[in-house]
Amino acid sequence: MANPTAAILVIGDEILSGRTRDSNMHYLARELTRVGIDLQEARVVSDNRRAIIKAVKSLSAAYGSVFTSGGIGPTHDDITAECVAEAFDTPISIRDDARALLAAHYARTGAELNEARLRMARIPDGATLIENPVSVAPGFTIQNVHVMAGVPAVFEAMVASVLPTLTGGSPLLSQSLRIERGEGEIAGPLSKLADDFPELSIxxxxxxxxxxxxxxxVIRGHDGAQVDAAMTRLSEMFA
Amino acid sequence: MANPTAAILVIGDEILSGRTRDSNMHYLARELTRVGIDLQEARVVSDNRRAIIKAVKSLSAAYGSVFTSGGIGPTHDDITAECVAEAFDTPISIRDDARALLAAHYARTGAELNEARLRMARIPDGATLIENPVSVAPGFTIQNVHVMAGVPAVFEAMVASVLPTLTGGSPLLSQSLRIERGEGEIAGPLSKLADDFPELSIxxxxxxxxxxxxxxxVIRGHDGAQVDAAMTRLSEMFA
Incomplete structure (x- = not known):
């Protein structure tokens, strides 16, 4: 059986302007590979309502699950939650359990739970909260979309909360061999090898x-014996 | 006038499996910002014919120019050139000028210009070659799509060849201020500032x-006087 599929949607002008280099995509790619979920697409869009809504709709229709990163803080440019709600045509409002989490947190730290911070308690109807052990303000899951923070430490903690709730597949196994010859020299034999092992990605x-x-x-596949066999053949070819 | 828009399409299983961390997206983002072209979307898809064709079609219709990275080498998994040709419904074949570049290069290095290496001379009809000063095998431009190598040194050299051929806009100027207060505290005043400077991105x-x-x-915009004015206001707010 084919593995479950996934996509990631990174939201943020700061990536597209080159100010910041994204790391969440790479982190998620490694984590999903480990549990046997195939990350098939990644997209980065800017903090633009239409672009976010369009991407959420199209990715959630095309893949088993979608992870979003960024745009759920307290400032005016944090519009991800409302865009995801709109993509699913669902109302969004401040939810009691999310507000209680924030209230307890700010009571502890002595800061005020003002209007801006309350934005972080806005959750689309029917969503499930994603725990944030780093800075409390939760993410949420609605249908097959997991909405998470962009700050890497928070994103990574949220991924750790979400992954156990997903059904994984057989982990993608991989072996690699370093060959010190030009690609043009090894391309012919390699192509034959790929033909002989159609279920592997080479x-x-x-x-x-x-x-x-x-x-x-790099030889990748879900069947360890096949990966071994192909790697043995590859080593013999270029011994 | 609005600046020209662009998108990047990164092609490669190795990014989506987490084996490699992409750097071309970040490099291009910085270069385009410098010349005043707005990078509005980035996508990563795997070495899959259908996924590549679909992404090329959709991005080239939506943005002023599209840069692709990866999949133009000599091996069986290098399918970008034929996919781009198919996306534009254009024939692709080995082209004399591209073959001549490769022939001269391999004659110099003493390697054979075999069938695999000749794949790198396949260029869609009507395309313009993009020079590759690093490893000779050219990229190409067809309509608004610039097809470039994935190896960062080659990608960067190709970007340097292509950028002067594009019409830029006014460069995006930015200034930033570090404020040591919680986001929840500064969000209110910040939102007002954003309302007062609708043409800036804050x-x-x-x-x-x-x-x-x-x-x-970070305050970004194309009008330096406005960026200055907003930054002055911001500094006063949190002095």
């Missing part, structure tokens, strides 16, 4: 470093 | 580090 990633060049060949 | 990026927390406020 990738070639060239490198060039201080005059040494070649490619890392 | 972003708030929280940080938390060794017990010190706050946010970097």
């Amino acid at each position: 990738g070639s990633y060239p490198f060039q470093n201080n005059g040494i060049y070649g490619a890392n060949i | 972003g708030s990026y929280p940080f938390q580090n060794n017990g010190i927390y706050g946010a970097n406020i």
